[in-house]
Amino acid sequence: MALFTPNLSFNTFTYNSSLFTLPATRRRFIRCPRSLKLRASLAVDSPSTSATGRGGAAELLLEVKDLSAVITESKQPVLKGVNLTVREGEVHAVMGKNGSGKSTFVKVLVGHPDYEITGGSITYKGQDLLEMEPEERAVAGMFMSFQSPVEIPGVSNIDFLNMAYNARRRKLGQPELGPIEFYGYIAPKLELVNMKVDLLNRNVNEGFSGGEKKRNEILQLVVLGADLAILDEIDSGLDVDALRDVAKAVNGLLTPKNSVLMITHYLRLLEFIAPTYIHIMENGRIVKTGDISIAKVLEKEGYKAISGT
Numbered sequence: 612m613a614l615f616t617p618n619l620s621f622n623t624f625t626y627n628s629s630l631f632t633l634p635a636t637r638r639r640f641i642r643c644p645r646s647l648k649l650r651a652s653l654a655v656d657s658p659s660t661s662a663t664g665r666g667g668a669a670e671l672l673l674e675v676k677d678l679s680a681v682i683t684e685s686k687q688p689v690l691k692g693v694n695l696t697v698r699e700g701e702v703h704a705v706m707g708k709n710g711s712g713k714s715t716f717v718k719v720l721v722g723h724p725d726y727e728i729t730g731g732s733i734t735y736k737g738q739d740l741l742e743m744e745p746e747e748r749a750v751a752g753m754f755m756s757f758q759s760p761v762e763i764p765g766v767s768n769i770d771f772l773n774m775a776y777n778a779r780r781r782k783l784g785q786p787e788l789g790p791i792e793f794y795g796y797i798a799p800k801l802e803l804v805n806m807k808v809d810l811l812n813r814n815v816n817e818g819f820s821g822g823e824k825k826r827n828e829i830l831q832l833v834v835l836g837a838d839l840a841i842l843d844e845i846d847s848g849l850d851v852d853a854l855r856d857v858a859k860a861v862n863g864l865l866t867p868k869n870s871v872l873m874i875t876h877y878l879r880l881l882e883f884i885a886p887t888y889i890h891i892m893e894n895g896r897i898v899k900t901g902d903i904s905i906a907k908v909l910e911k912e913g914y915k916a917i918s919g920t
């Protein structure tokens with residue numbers, strides 16, 4: 612297997628494979644100083660969900676309270692008091708106008724160093740998520756598919772998936788799989804995402820079409836598994852068949868114990884992956900929460916029909 616030293620860019624592979632270590636200076640940015648936590652309690656409230664998931668009294672998986680965040684470089688505020696509760700077995704969709712803060716929100720969940728938390732709290736599986744390093748979040752089952760998957764020249768897709776898989780297993784104290792065993796493990800999974808086998812031997816995402824990149828993201832999810840799968844615009848650039856394949860693979864992973872948090876602009880994805888809740892984000896806050904009917908109104912009448920302002 613090719614040896615590969617990952618760079619520090621924060622992307623699907625470096626995050627989900629837990630192969631990277633952030634420098635100490637960057638780690639500090641993802642922590643929330645105590646004084647700011649106190650100040651956050653004064654933040655304006657926005658809707659949160661509290662119902663139970665499929666099958667009754669589902670456990671809390673993720674609880675976001677009054678979360679605020681700024682861009683690390685410029686200190687420009689982006690998130691301004693986000694509240695969200697995700698229970699096991701639930702599928703949550705976040706919609707909202709371009710620039711409303713959706714991607715920032717999910718990137719903050721995985722500890723992206725571009726953002727600094729300025730207030731609020733995030734609890735994941737009963738733990739303070741903001742005290743966890745990004746790689747600890749990945750090991751704890753938080754998977755993220757990024758909006759723009761990166762290319763990694765010089766590293767074959769199967770080698771990278773094998774390394775990501777083994778990195779996760781090492782952290783969990785489980786035995787690693789060699790290349791041949793791993794091929795046996797991954798080959799049947801290709802069918803789940805309807806992906807051509809030759810894409811395994813190509814360099815990661817290099818020259819992949821937009822749709823192939825998205826299928827590859829979902830393949831990674833299928834390979835690694837997740838308790839909370841975060842999918843940022845997984846439907847963008849997909850033709851209708853690819854959308855169906857991707858949705859089928861995601862649905863195939865859903866159990867009463869795991870959850871999905873997905874960002875989308877389109878009703879069509881929600882018709883394939885049925886959401887428990889749809890949230891509308893506006894100006895860095897969730898301003899409305901409801902069911903699929905919200906997306907139907909949105910599709911017909913646009914954001915003016917459901918705007919919080």
Ligand SMILES: Nc1ncnc2c1ncn2[C@@H]1O[C@H](COP(=O)(O)OP(=O)(O)OP(=O)(O)O)[C@@H](O)[C@H]1O
Binds near residue numbers: 707709710713714725
């Ligand atoms: N790293 C960054 N540097 C500078 N500006 C940023 C950065 N990250 C986010 N922003 C800005 O914060 C705002 C929210 O961006 P974000 O990507 O979260 O929006 P979004 O709701 O996901 O939009 P879209 O629907 O277009 O993907 C935008 O104005 C964006 O330009």
